[in-house]
Amino acid sequence: VNSLFAITLSTLKKDIRLEWRSKDALNSMLFFSLLVVVIFSFSFDPTAEESRQIAGGLVWVAFLFAAVVALNQTWAREVRNQVLDAYRVSPAPANSLFLAKALGNFIFVVLLEALMTPLFIVFYNLRALGPAWQLIPVGILGTWALVVNGTFFAALSLRTRSREIMLPLLLFPISIPAIQGMVEATRILLAGDGSARFWIVLLLTYDVVFTTACLALFETVLQAE
């Protein structure tokens, strides 16, 4: 357990350091979601009272699309430099590599959300009528739901043709319940009608189920040859 933790931490540190120096993923995600925000605002009146009802969906769709941009880059560097091959023959547990990658993506996407949320509030004139603090667990659970499966499916589509398009094709259908959970929870909290508890529990279940599945099957995918 100790070595698993140490390897996870050092891989995570390496990824964060690389990202800190290049800021490739973060910059492209930020600009991408900014574009989504602006383009959405042309398709309906963003300040109307009814847009509160769809704002939850909007925010999450923007984050989902932006996250795919980063997720696609997850393994590219490792494949280019044959790190994955080295990892395959090394005795290091496969799951610590997976956890490091998933945590790294999680940090990047959370950072993106933290930077983009104020912009959403300003552009769409948002104000939570429900208990706003609950948006934090919804955000954390929802982001993890996207990122854990996204990291896994990015590894799954590594050796496919047209890899970049394969990731959303696999990720979106599987993510449908999670997306519904975050969108509904956010809508309820913003519009202040009812309790978001069912959706938070659903997100939690989704996270537990798929984190377990990813950890159980990642080694199989990494070693698939």
Place this chain on the structure above:
Amino acid sequence: MKRLFSLLSVLTAILLAYGLYQALVAAPTERTMGDVQRIFYYHVPSAWTAFLLFFTNLIASIIYLVNKNVKADALAVSSAEVGVVFCTVVLVTGPIWARPVWGIWWTWDVRLTTTLVLWLIYVAYLMLRRFSDRAQTPILAAVLAIFGALDVPLVYFSIWFFRTQHPQPVMGKGGSLDPRMLHALLINWLAFSCFAILVCWSRYRLEMLHHEIDEAHAMESLAGASTPAASLPLNRSPR
């Protein structure tokens, strides 16, 4: 084996013909919906068959992950492909019925949405198979099948939380369905299942033949003979 296959073909043809007669002529006309209700004899058996095939795919995928048996993978790919076809039939016949009866083509009700998501997952599954490297396809596809199976209950519960509009299942509750209707339904289900098994069987044999050809090519190139790309089977790009 060959005789069993022909026997099953004949049986399927007879059952499908009898099922058609049962559905269109023998079964009584429904009082409120009229003749459009007869689509039920195709919609419901297709759905059951599709679910059965997807379940077969899941079991075959798990078996493949456990013992890496080529036969399990061949069964997985054939059941997934045929399952998608039957699921498409369900998704097409549903709206045709719903339009005159409900007044709308589609509604985001729990059963409809779950079936649609299931269809999407298996289309993604087939695309992954098509796009991945030949050597890794079986493992990656089996992993995705397990993810899909884990996803379906979550989809169901998340949509069940909204109220549901689909007619409640008539089976199990008893009483509400005319026995002649039930007869037509069961005959059609039997016919569709036989048909599905027949198509799966052909597809399975095709997949095993592909496998044999691949192996033969590999052996040939190992023996240092001429380049194996000369006669690739259909649908296979050179590695």
